[in-house]
Amino acid sequence: MQEHSYQFSYALYDSIDDLTEEDAWLLSEAREVTEHAYAPYSNFHVGAVAKLSNGEILAGSNQENASFPVGLCAERVLLASIASLFPKVPIESIALSYRSSLVDSDHPITPCGICRQSLQEYEKRVKHPIRLILGGMEGKVIIIPAASMLLPLSFSPEDMGNGR
Ligand code: THU
Numbered sequence: 525m526q527e528h529s530y531q532f533s534y535a536l537y538d539s540i541d542d543l544t545e546e547d548a549w550l551l552s553e554a555r556e557v558t559e560h561a562y563a564p565y566s567n568f569h570v571g572a573v574a575k576l577s578n579g580e581i582l583a584g585s586n587q588e589n590a591s592f593p594v595g596l597c598a599e600r601v602l603l604a605s606i607a608s609l610f611p612k613v614p615i616e617s618i619a620l621s622y623r624s625s626l627v628d629s630d631h632p633i634t635p636c637g638i639c640r641q642s643l644q645e646y647e648k649r650v651k652h653p654i655r656l657i658l659g660g661m662e663g664k665v666i667i668i669p670a671a672s673m674l675l676p677l678s679f680s681p682e683d684m685g686n687g688r
Pocket residue numbers: 563566568569570585586587588595596597598599633634635636639
């Protein structure tokens with residue numbers, strides 16, 4: 525038997541004020557984009573904004589449905605639109621924020637499991653890590669260098685003999 529371990533490092537900032545100008549701008553855009561979420565069922569409005577390596581900025585927000593499983597997270601709405609509009613262009617960073625009348629938006633949230641799976645395969649597709657800038661409307665901010673760090677031992681295209 526061999527024991528293996530996994531660890532990763534991320535940056536924790538006290539507030540948006542400690543970020544670089546560009547990261548702070550991206551996070552403030554994500555905060556604004558929460559306005560475009562359609563979240564009447566959860567009342568949890570999520571905004572995601574990406575900066576691509578060609579300088580383009582794109583936004584996504586969660587889109588729910590009365591048939592609950594139909595709903596999509598902000599991250600996957602964003603990835604689908606990037607893949608459609610700018611296929612093969614690497615994503616440098618994605619900022620994520622949220623608001624809700626039920627809970628305070630005072631700490632970062634991290635992508636759900638399904639979105640982690642989608643984000644890690646996107647990194648593989650375009651062979652480029654996606655930085656995550658995670659923060660609420662206020663409070664601490666986390667920056668993770670690559671989304672795939674959040675999904676160790678993941679199921680991946682290589683497992684299906686599809687190592688593109
Ligand atoms: N949600 C996101 O859009 N992104 C996340 O990272 C976490 C959860 C959405 C899904 C659902 O519409 C609502 O937030 C509550 O789970």
